[in-house]
Amino acid sequence: MKVSRQDHYTDTIRGGVLRDTPQRRHVYDLLRDEHSHPTATEVFLRAKKGMPSISLATVYNTLETLVACGLVKQVHVDREPTRFCPNLEEHGHFVCEHCSRVFDIDLAAERSQQWSLPAGFTITHHEISLRGICADCAKSEIQNPKSEIR
C-alpha cells in the first residue's frame, strides 16, 4: 500500500505543538530524498535554491526539531560536522577515507543487541561507524595506484 511522501512528517508535526512551516517542510522534503548524508551547511545551501530567504539558524533549528521528532537521524564521524540521514532503519555507517562519502550499512538484526556489557548496564542507543575504502575507490586505486600522493 502506497503512502504519501509527507505522511510521516505531517503526522509527527501535527501531532504535537509544532507548527507546519514552509521552512520545516522544505528541509524535510530535501532530506527525505537525500542519501548523501549532508551536513547542516550542505542542507542550508540546497535549501536556499528553492527558498532563498531561509537562514542557516533556521536550518539548524529545523534539523534539531526533526531529530527530536525522530524524523531524521544524526550521523557523527569523528569531530567532523554532524551529518543528517533520513534512513530510520537500524543501520551503521561506513566512511570512505578516500572520497569521504558516507554509506549506510545494514546491521544484521540478530547482532544488534549482543554487546557483552557488564551486569546492570542498559543500552538506549548505539552508533556504529566504520572507516575504510569503498568499492569505487578501491577499483580506481588499482587502475591508478599513484593517485593518493600528497
Added chain:
Amino acid sequence: MKVSRQDHYTDTIRGGVLRDTPQRRHVYDLLRDEHSHPTATEVFLRAKKGMPSISLATVYNTLETLVACGLVKQVHVDREPTRFCPNLEEHGHFVCEHCSRVFDIDLAAERSQQWSLPAGFTITHHEISLRGICADCAKSEIQNPKSEIR
C-alpha cells in the same frame, strides 16, 4: 615478564624524528594511568598540577602526536569534546546518559570483522559507541526514582 612503564612511549618516540620532551612524557604518563577518558581540557588541567607552565596548545599538539603514534586513542561521543583513551586493545565505549562516565566495552574478537559490507569495501578502523544507563545509575535510580526531574 615485567615491562617498564615507559618502554612503549620511549620506543615509539625515539624510533622516529620526534623529540622526547618533558611535556610529552608528562602528558603520556598522565594518560597512561587514566581510565576516565579525559578531554583535552581535563588533561590540560591535570597536567598543570605537575607542570604549571604547560599550555593548552601543547596539550592539543601532544595528544595529536600520541594519537598519530598509536600511543593513545581518541573516543568520540556525538559532538562532545574528544576524549582520550590509553587502552590500545580493540574495544568500544559505553556512555552513561545519567552520569556521563565513559566505560570501555570489550568487543568479542570473533565479532569484530563480521560487518556485512557490500563487495569491495575494506575496513581500516571502526568505532562502536553505546549509550544508556550504567549499573551504578540504574541502582540509584531504583532507590531514588525522582532524581532525574529537570
Added chain:
DNA sequence: CTAGGTGCAAAAGGTTTGCGGTTAA
C-alpha cells in the same frame, strides 16, 4: 490573537595555527 518560528548577528566553545623564542639531540 499569540505562542511558536524565522532571520540576523553576535557569541560560544572546541580546536588549530602563526610566530618568536626555546631546547633536545
Added chain:
DNA sequence: TTAACCGCAAACCTTTTGCACCTAG
C-alpha cells in the same frame, strides 16, 4: 648547531543564542 617544539594569542569553524519581527493555527 638546528630542526623540532613550546607558549601565547589570534583565528577558525561549527553550532547556539538573543532579540525583534512574523505567522500558523
